Amino acid sequence: MSSFYFSIAQNFLIAFGVVIGASLFSGLGAVITNNPPFKVMTDVAGSIKIWAIAASLGGTFSSFAMIEKGLLEGEIKTLLKQAFYILISLTGANVGYEFIRLLQRCSAIWGK
Numbered sequence: 203m204s205s206f207y208f209s210i211a212q213n214f215l216i217a218f219g220v221v222i223g224a225s226l227f228s229g230l231g232a233v234i235t236n237n238p239p240f241k242v243m244t245d246v247a248g249s250i251k252i253w254a255i256a257a258s259l260g261g262t263f264s265s266f267a268m269i270e271k272g273l274l275e276g277e278i279k280t281l282l283k284q285a286f287y288i289l290i291s292l293t294g295a296n297v298g299y300e301f302i303r304l305l306q307r308c309s310a311i312w313g314k
Contacts, residue, residue, distance in 0.1 A: 206283070213258045213287050214294035220254035221247050221298030240306040247302040251295040258291040 225243040232242035272281025 209287065210290050213291045214297075216258035217254040217291045217294030218298040218301075220257050221250055221295050222301060224250045224254075225298075225302045240309055243302050244306055247299045251292075251299055254295040254298065255288070255291040258294065259287060 225247040228246040229239040229243040232239040268280055268284045271277055272279075272284065
């Protein structure tokens, strides 16, 4: 059971980290190229969420294989675990996106 909790934490944090990392580095690139960094960061954070989910699951094919196994072979426990992993990854990516949006809102407040 500890492997299950480890996988949950790992999926959440990988998805979160992919969104945050990509956004921060795109913001750095925006500063270098003289573009508005928070706009670029928010755009990248919104567009990379699906890739963060795929990265946290370790590639989409293994997840699809597990879902297929759950559906076709009647392994409901495996199906539920995969659905939960996808939900946790989606949550991590969305929390990362909202964190970037929070930075953008705070910059508007602090910049005044």
